[in-house]
Amino acid sequence: MFLGPTPFHALERAADEGPVLIVNISEIKSDSIILHTSTEPEIVNLLEITPTGLAEVYLWLREALGEFGPTQHHYGVKKVLCVWESTAQPIVEKLQKMGVPPGSQIW
Numbered sequence: 160m161f162l163g164p165t166p167f168h169a170l171e172r173a174a175d176e177g178p179v180l181i182v183n184i185s186e187i188k189s190d191s192i193i194l195h196t197s198t199e200p201e202i203v204n205l206l207e208i209t210p211t212g213l214a215e216v217y218l219w220l221r222e223a224l225g226e227f228g229p230t231q232h233h234y235g236v237k238k239v240l241c242v243w244e245s246t247a248q249p250i251v252e253k254l255q256k257m258g259v260p261p262g263s264q265i266w
Contacts, residue, residue: 170194177264178254184213191250195257203253207245216242 171194173179179194182205189205208216219242254265 167200171196173266177266178257178259179266180250184208184210186210193250193253193257195259198257201253201257203249205246205249212245216246 170179170181174194174196181192181194183190183192184205186209189208191203191205193201193203195201254263255261259265
């Protein structure tokens with residue numbers, strides 16, 4: 160169906176070469192769906208992320224990746240750690256529980 164939802168079996172085939180992350184960010188609820196060929200889809204709640212928060216994350220990362228002078232480096236490191244804890248860490252932990260080896264291709 161044109162512009163209709165993609166059937167799950169088609170999405171699941173995309174995970175043949177490694178887990179696929181689908182990230183949904185909204186004011187109501189933010190989460191990630193992990194598709195993997197050896198398990199049912201896994202949901203990871205990203206409780207601290209909102210569209211506004213995501214815009215802040217972008218600014219934090221931009222600052223941390225080059226706009227800080229040497230005396231402000233510690234501020235950038237703290238912001239990157241905050242981003243890690245609220246977004247990437249929950250997803251990485253779920254991937255580890257699913258048995259996905261470190262260094263695997265993630266789509």
